[in-house]
Amino acid sequence: MKPTEQEKFEEIEYEPQSVRQILTRMKDVAELIVDLAYSAVIFDDDEIAEEVRYLEAHMDTLNYKIRLSCMLAARSVDDAERLTGILQVAAAAEHMSNAAGDIVDLLDTVDTRPFLPRILSGGVEKIKLFRVPEDSHLAEATLAENEVETATGMRVIAIRRGERWSFGPDGDQRIETEDTLLLRGTDDGFEHFKRFSRTGETRDRHDDT
Amino acid sequence: MKPTEQEKFEEIEYEPQSVRQILTRMKDVAELIVDLAYSAVIFDDDEIAEEVRYLEAHMDTLNYKIRLSCMLAARSVDDAERLTGILQVAAAAEHMSNAAGDIVDLLDTVDTRPFLPRILSGGVEKIKLFRVPEDSHLAEATLAENEVETATGMRVIAIRRGERWSFGPDGDQRIETEDTLLLRGTDDGFEHFKRFSRTGETRDRHDDT
Known part of the structure; x- marks a missing residue:
């Protein structure tokens, strides 16, 4: 996880590769996890729910990494101001994944059968x-x-x-x-x-x- | 907004139409609003951002309505336990829409050009x-x-x-x-x-x- 010298001194204008990769991954995970959460409830499937929980934890890790990368990339107030934009998108992606996690928690805690799957599939x-x-x-x-x-x-x-x-x-x-x-x-x-x-x-x- | 007599005394087993319609609408809005939020940033488009804000407020209203409908529909502990599942999905949909709103706030507050649109489109x-x-x-x-x-x-x-x-x-x-x-x-x-x-x-x- 330690940044290389090259990363550490990269100018933000050059689009630091790691921040880009992490944010793109977060966007992809945010889209996938919403689909999977609804699927887990509709098909009452514990394995899909398990994947949602895995991705939710993975998203937390990604969010931690991107904060680190952004802080290391910011070398001026201007940099920092623009990088807050990235952190805001990252935080939003994490909120979406947390919400997906809330949905699959239903499989453990509440008896939502028979009507929830039918409603959600509509x-x-x-x-x-x-x-x-x-x-x-x-x-x-x-x-x-x-x-x-x-x-x-x-x-x-x-x-x-x-x-x-x-x-x-x-x-x-x-x-x-x-x-x-x-x-x-x-x-x-x-x-x-x-x-x-x-x-x-x-x-x-x-x-x- | 006042429920009709018919709605008020509907059994939860019959899938009260209004709860179903509201939750389905919330799921659709949650999917649409995530797409629109990313689009607003990628194309730096205030009109799309405006629609995201409208949908975010609309989602709040839907969440209020569904809470009301669920409370009126619950007539036993069993009913109430199952209806919490619906409220949990509704709350998750609202979290997703709030996260979408956070993303479009970027258009007003931070100068994220030129790199954020390029990253998000990747x-x-x-x-x-x-x-x-x-x-x-x-x-x-x-x-x-x-x-x-x-x-x-x-x-x-x-x-x-x-x-x-x-x-x-x-x-x-x-x-x-x-x-x-x-x-x-x-x-x-x-x-x-x-x-x-x-x-x-x-x-x-x-x-x-």
Whole structure:
């Protein structure tokens, strides 16, 4: 965690790499953790809740690191004033992750069944589970090769293989038959997704160009 | 705001409509407001920031209303215990919106240029502005008819027409030439989107079925 000499004397105008990386990671975690928190409650899933708690703790660590980096980067009042902006975004990201943690605490403390999952699944965007069938078009290719999100509008939040979840998968993640995908998107998107998983077709062929 | 007799005596087991509607709305606002807050900073846009502040205040109102509805709905200890779950989700949604408000406060208080927008635009998902050109495939149809999100994976967060923004548009929203769209998605998705807006084609024709 100790900054290198190079980092320590880097000018803030040069966009210190570590601050940038940490803040970008915090933004990504803040987006993922909100999805996962709602998913944990909707599917009453302790493993997803566990990941939310892990990410919440991870976010605390990131916030600590970014404070450290910012303080080391600030060498004038002007620097410091501008760096408070970064710390404010970091604090906001941490508040979001704490709120996500509050949501999954529900799984331990209160009997919210049967109505909370049904209410939460009623938003504009839905969270869906999908099991990849035999001979699916999706299987044995990566998320990027399949272009799942651009082809169907459904975002893959997590993938379960056997007993293991992989959360916030990147484009290099392979999909295999029998995987269970946690998806976010509209009802329409899910219909497209199901068709796409069978055939690789994304939409009906009513070309209206 | 006064509850009707019917609402007042509704059993919690019947899923009181108003609590359901309020909580669903809070979840939708919590998702939208996070996107808008990052957008406001990335594009240094006071109008988007203004919408974030409006939604933040709206969220406070929703939280007040849902507390009221829950208290009126609880008629036993069991009811009350389960309803605390709803209030916990509502409080979490409000924390997220407060955090979003903290982010847009940056536009007023600190000079975060030039590096904060660049850092924030570096996440996995990007926020992009797109101006709908003449003779675009998108124009004169609704979002649902165009199936923008399912076809390209890009989510339309907001639409600007002339001087007016429309935030969190639904499927019935028409797109016209010269509209400016605020989009969220991956770089790949944005490439698909640009092609789609010209031709209505969503992907290259390398059919791998």
